[in-house]
Amino acid sequence: MNARTDLSVSQGAALSVGAVLGTGLISLPALAADAAGPASLVAWLALIVLSAPLAWTFAALGARYPDGGGVSTYARMAFGPRIAAAVGWCFYFAVPLGAPVAVAFTGGYVSDVLGGGRVTELATFLVIVGTAYVMNLFGLRVSGRVQLVLSVSLALLLVVTVIAALPHARWENLTPFAPHGWTGIGAAAALLVWGFAGWEALSSLSGEYRNPRRDVPRATLIAVAVVGVLYLAVATVSVLALGPDLAGSRAPLADLLAIGLGGPVRVLTAVVAVVLTLGAVNAYFAGSSRLGVALANEGALPARVFGGQRRSLTFIFLASIACALLSLDLHTATLLVTGCFTLVYVIGTAAALRLLPAGWSRVVAGIAFAAVVTLLWLSGPPALLSLVIAASALAYQAIVRPSRAKPSSISSGSTAPNPTTSPEAVRDGCSA
Template sequence: MDRKELRQVLRLPHIIALYLGSVIGSGILLIPGLTAELAGPASLIAWLAMSILVVPMAVTMGLLASRHPSSGGVSHFVRLAFGRHYGNLVGWLFLLSVPIGGPVLAVTGAQYVAVLLGWGSMETYILALLIFILPLVMNGFGLKLAGRVQMIVVALILGILLLAICTSVPHYDAAHFTPFLPHGGLSVFQAAALMFWCFIGWEAVTHLSAEFVDPKRNALRGVIWSAGIVAIIYFAVAFMNVATRSYGQEVGSATSLSAMVQLTLGPAGGWIVAAAALFICFAAHNAYSSAASRIALTLAREGAAPRWMGTLNGKYGTPVGGLGFIAAGGILALCVLGSGVVTLNELIALPNATFIATYVGGCLAGFKLLRDDRIGRLASGVSLVVTVALYPFLGWPAVYPLAVVAVAAFWRKRHTGWLARKKGTDFIAAPEDGEAPKL
C-alpha cells in the first residue's frame, strides 16, 4: 500500500472520531468530581476557560502532524526543532508518565465497580492490578486492540456521557451553586491545572497523519471540530455534576459520573457506567503502555536509557524491556496509592505535570517549526503561554518533571563519559532523527 493510498483512507469524520477517542477518556470519569470538590461551583470557570484555551493547543498539534508525520509524536517535533538530546528528554517525560498514569487509570476503573459492590480497599486494588497488568501482558505477546475497537470506545464514551447529561437534568437545583467560591480564587487555578489530564491526547493521532485525505486541510479541520465537541461535552458534564451536587465525600468524587446517572436510572445506571469505565480505562492504558514501551526502546538505542530497557522478545519482537519497566513502576505506584500515603487526587498530579511539561516542549517546537504559518505561530504562542501559566499551580508535583530531566541528564552525562573512555566516542549506534526503531 503506497503513501498516496494511505492518505486517502482517513477522511474528516474518521479523523474527528480518532481525535475524540484519544482525548475523551478516563479523565471525564474522574476529574469533574475532583475539581468540583477542590473549587466548588467556581470550578466551572476553569472548565470554560480550559475548553476555550485547548483550541490553540489542538491546532498546534494538528498543524505539526500535517507537516511532520511521525510515530515519535511530540518528542519527534522537539527533536526536529532543537536536536536529539531535547527530543530524548521529552521522550523520558512521556515514558515516566505511564507507570504512574496507568495505575490512576486502573484504580479509576476499579472504583466504579467497587462502589456498586460495596468492596473494600483490598478488593478494589486487586481489580486495579488486573486492569493494569493485562494490557502489558497482551502487548508482550504482540496483541493490540483492533482499530474497530477504537470506534466502539468512542461511541461508548459519547453515549455514556450524553446519558449522564440527559438523565441528570431533572435533578438540577440552583441552590447547589451557592456558595459559588467556597475555597478561594486560588482553587480555580488549581482546578484548571488538574483539568489538563482531560485535555491530553491531541498528539496521539499524529502518527496517522500520513493517512489523512488532504492532511494540510483536514488535520486542522479535524482538531477544530474535535476540540469543539470535547469542550461542549466536558462543560455539560461538569455543569450537571455541580447542578446535581454529585460530588463530595458522601457521594464519592472519584465516581461522580456514576452518581449522576444513578439519580434517574438507579443501580442499573451505575452498572452501565461501571462497564464503560472498565473498558475506557483498559483501552487507554493499552494504548499508552504500547507507545511508552516503544519510546523506552528508542531511548535505550539512543544511549539515553539503560540497555536492558531496549530488550526485545525473541519470538514476538515486542519491547519487553520497556514493558517490564512500566510494570515495575506501576506496581510500585499501586502499592503507594493503596497504602494511603498519597491520594488518587495527589498521584494524578504527577503524570499531569509531565504531560504539561511535554506540551510545553511541543509548543516551543511548534513556535519554531511553524514560524512561516501565521495561524500556527499564534496557536503555538498562545498554547505555550497557557501551559507555562498553569505549571506553577501544580504545586509540589511540578518538581517531578524537573527531577525527570535531572535524572535523564545525569544518565546521559554518565553514559557518554563511559563510552568515551571505553570506545573513544560519545555516541552509540542509534536511529537517525525521525527514523523509527526497527522491531
C-alpha cells in the same frame, strides 16, 4: 491508495476525539469539584478554551511537517536529540505513574458496586494491569476498531448521562460558588490536564490525511468542538445535579445515572469503566514498551534494563505496581502525571515557536506556550517531578551516552517515541 495516507476529515476527527476523550472523565468532575467547588466549571471552561490554541498549534505542525513521531520529532528538529529524548523520558515514566491513577478512577466504580473500598480498588488495579501485561507479553492487541467503539460508547454514555440527570439540576447548587477561594480554580485546572492530554495526536496523524494542509485544520475544529461540548456538558450537569455530594463521589457518572434512570446503572457504568480502562492501559503498555526500546537503542536509557520489548514491558508493569503501593492520594498522584504531560506540551509549543513561520500560527503557538507554562506552574510542587525526569534524561545522556551515537530510533516516522501520539497508538485508542 495507501491506507496510511487515506484518512478522511471525519475519521481523523473521530480518532482525535478518541485520543483525548479518555478514562479521566469518569472521575475528573469530582476531583475538580473537590479542589474548587462549583467554580471548577471555570477551570473546565478555561481548559476547553486552551484546547483551541494547543490543538491548533499541533495541527499546524502536522500540516507543515507531516510525520508520525509527534512531539519527539518536533523537539529534535527544534532543539536536538537530547531534548527529544527528554520528551521520551517524560512520556515513558509517566505511564507507570499514570496506570494506578487511571485504574483508581475505575476502582471507584467497582467498589461502588461491590464495596470493599481500598481493597477492592487495589484488586481492580491488579486485575486490569496484570491482564494488560499478559496481553502485551503474548502480543495480543485490542484492535483500533474495538478501541474506537469504546470511545464512541463512552461518548454515548456521557450524552445519556447528561440527558438523564438534567431534570435534577438545581441552580442553588452553584452556591457557595468558590468555597476554596479562587486559587482552587488553578488547582482544578492543573488536574484537568489529564482529561485534555492527547491533542498532540493531531500532529502524529497528519501524515495519514489525504491532504494534510486542508484536512488537519478541519478535523481539529471538529474534534475541539465535540470534546469541548461533551466535557462542559458533563461537568455542568454534575455540579448542578449532585451539588455538594459531587466532591466526595468516587463514581460521579454512576451517581448521575442513578438519580436520572435508577435501576442497575451502577453495574453498567462499572463494566463500561473497566473495559474502557483495560483498553487504555493495554494501549499505553504497548506503546510505552516500544518507546523504552527505542530510547535504549538510541542510548538514552540503559539497554540492560530497557533493551528488548519484554524487559521494557516488565519494567513498566513492576513500576506500576510499585507506584500503586505508594498510597499517594489521588489528587497528588494525578498532578504528578499531568505535570509530565504539561512539560511535554511546554517543549512541544516551544518547538512550534521555532519551527512555524511568522504569522498567525506562531502567534497561536505563543498563546499555547504561555498557557501551558502557567498550567505547569499551577501544578505546584508535583510538577517538580517532571522537571527532575527531564533533567535526569539530559544528565544521563551527558554522562553515559556513547560519543558515537547510534542511528536515531526516535526519528521521523517512528511509532515508538510517543505512546499517545503515534498513529498506531492513536488508532489503538491510547488515550488518557
